[in-house]
Amino acid sequence: MQKRPRYGLYAIVSLSVLISFFPIVWLILTSFKNTAGIYAWPPQYWPDPFTLDNYISIFTNSPELLRYILNSFIVGAGCTAITLMLGGLAAYALSRLRLRFAGMLMVGILAVSMFPPVSLLPSLFQNFLNLGLLNTYTGLILAHAGLFLPFSVWMLASYFATLPVEIEEAARMDGMGFVRIFLTIVLPLSWPGFVATGLIVFIFSWNEFPLSLVLMTQNAMRTAPVGISLYPGEYAFPWETISTATVLAIIPVLIITAIFQKQIVGGLTAGAGK
């Protein structure tokens, strides 16, 4: 019965893939057109002539676009490091150390993770302004860490729950301290959980918009999504530059998603199922 060719199935699959992917293909095609090709009417479906000029021009004329991508990397890496380190410790304590208020804290953390980011803006902007944290990596890393710590605590806690307790108990019998147990036993055992959590948090941070928009007001400090969105300024939207910069800014996410698809999907569904 399974041998019967399933053309219908393949047709629907192909259609879904096409719909999911064509905007990205269109973006990439646009980035290889020259200016006349981009503003041609009717639209050019295939770049004619095919040109790399937009890419060359970004590297030579618009270094700020590369700066945005660098900023995104710094903020994403910093935020990921903090959420993994602190979130890992917290998740371990909440799932293993039998804290009396653990259940309440987990629910509380889940509840605050649903706060709309825009409702944080008036206060965060004002406080960051007064503390000199506007336009600093430290500031935005801290803000992103706050946004995504709840997710990483939940996800890591659900990962720790899948590990056998016996090894840790044996280590305790041998008189090992919790910090050493965490570093020498739990971490090596749970690195897949940390990798999945770290990748998702990195993507979250890379994609985050409202806080990145408001807490980085200087052009040179903007992250990629914000910098590219605000790039046009007063002039007409320069699509040749925008499309090319967008391609560059989504490449890291495309690569991470492609390589770690399984981990990311597993992590997300586990996180949502809790």
Add this chain to the structure above:
Amino acid sequence: MSRTMSLERRTALTGIGFVTPTVLIIALILIYPIIQSVVLSFGQSSIDGSQPYQFVGLKHYATLMGDGRFWNALGVTFTFTALSIPLELGLGIGLALLMNESFKGKGLARLAVLFPWALPTALNTLIWRWMYNSDYGLFNGVALQSGLVDRPINFLGDEVLAMGSMVVVAVWKTSSFMALIILAGLQSIPRDLFEAGRMDGMSKWQEFTQITLPLLKGPILVALIIRSMDALRTFELPFNLTDGGPVNATESLSLYAYKVIFDFLDFNFGAAVVVVQFLVIFAMSLIYVFALRNKD
């Protein structure tokens, strides 16, 4: 006995030590700002603190109640949520059923479907804005050349079309996320349930409505609530697609709050807007937590 006591105490102290940094950051970045927003919304103050805070009671909330643009933004937000969520759910269930079949190239197909979700909304939106463009856009090119229309469609310039265009982007981006969560639920349904159904002579459709759907209630609920809370706070989608236009037809609550705060520089009134939005979403999150508790 005293050794066990000290061990318990040490465990508790270590636990508190491990939890404290996380709780501190969450308190500083998420909790304190909400409290401060509430305080700001009841007063008059200046951003840099040069004017002392003056308590004005419910003044800003009274203004808000008579503010047509606020009600418009609330309506836009609810309309957007109500239109996009059912579409996302329907497509999400469809995609999940599809991805649950085994076929060649499944991994690749799943990846392609995942991409729209993984990319930054702000940049996704820019791509769509380019495709919607009424002068050079892909959609108008195809529609005009194929003779479907004889005049370019102004996707983002018409009040109804702009909302529709925004919903399409949201559905395109997030149906795959819905699908992922539902797919995880699908995969946890024991196979023999379907075999039993087949023994009873159930059709595919009966199988779906009588076995699959009831067992997917949990995952569907989770996906629905996560997504509706996301939709209720949508910001960069209208920010980049239409900037809230035409005539505020796509101005979401988040976008309106942002404009009040950073364009009109009215932090106190803006705080009142975000507090109301917060309450709407908090009510939703309570339902979420409650629903999850009942699930266990």
